[in-house]
Amino acid sequence: MSGPELRLDELPRPPLFKLAGVDGEDVFGETPVGGEPSKVGALFSSRDLAEEFTAEAGAFGLEALAGLVPVELADWSAVEVYAASGQDYVLVVSGAGTGLFHAGDLAHRAEEEEVHFPLYVISDERGESPLISVEREEVLVAPLFSSPERARAFREQASHLDLPDRLGSIEDREGLRRHALVARQAGAGYAVVDPESGLTEAIPIEELIR
Numbered sequence: 001m002s003g004p005e006l007r008l009d010e011l012p013r014p015p016l017f018k019l020a021g022v023d024g025e026d027v028f029g030e031t032p033v034g035g036e037p038s039k040v041g042a043l044f045s046s047r048d049l050a051e052e053f054t055a056e057a058g059a060f061g062l063e064a065l066a067g068l069v070p071v072e073l074a075d076w077s078a079v080e081v082y083a084a085s086g087q088d089y090v091l092v093v094s095g096a097g098t099g100l101f102h103a104g105d106l107a108h109r110a111e112e113e114e115v116h117f118p119l120y121v122i123s124d125e126r127g128e129s130p131l132i133s134v135e136r137e138e139v140l141v142a143p144l145f146s147s148p149e150r151a152r153a154f155r156e157q158a159s160h161l162d163l164p165d166r167l168g169s170i171e172d173r174e175g176l177r178r179h180a181l182v183a184r185q186a187g188a189g190y191a192v193v194d195p196e197s198g199l200t201e202a203i204p205i206e207e208l209i210r
Contacts, residue, residue: 038087119146
């Protein structure tokens with residue numbers, strides 16, 4: 001568990017991996033945190049990291065997490081459910097570093113990261129959605145919107161882009177995946193929900209295609 005300390009806003013994106021018992025049940029270690037006995041779970045950015053950790057968990061004082069099975073958490077919703085499943089803290093291990101987070105804070109962060117449907121796209125009469133280029137960034141972005149009102153407001157604010165005036169909707173994750181495939185073929189590197197803040201909350205287009 002060496003390396004830089006992760007901050008909550010540096011969490012690796014799913015898929016993440018938890019450790020579970022042979023029957024799939026969540027297992028938590030017990031160790032003092034801040035002087036208080038605490039239940040600690042763990043999440044990993046790759047299956048390899050999870051396997052390495054569970055093989056040496058006893059050396060970290062988390063014997064209960066030894067010899068467990070890595071289980072994939074495919075999206076933020078699954079991460080939120082895991083964070084709210086009974087532990088006090090969650091240890092997050094990635095190639096970029098390690099962080100110990102209060103389970104409630106992690107669950108809240110995962111909830112903020114979730115994609116909520118339906119999403120809306122600006123489209124033309126053929127159902128095609130234009131990409132936009134982000135200022136000062138040499139990258140094309142597929143804009144998505146959390147409501148029709150936000151889509152219309154963005155179109156008005158970006159009148160210089162001459163965007164079409166129709167709206168389409170994306171109802172589920174498979175629809176989002178199809179939209180992302182088309183956007184990637186057109187050259188998009190990222191998707192952004194409500195893109196007022198440029199690439200601050202950008203999602204790599206490849207993550208929507210998995």
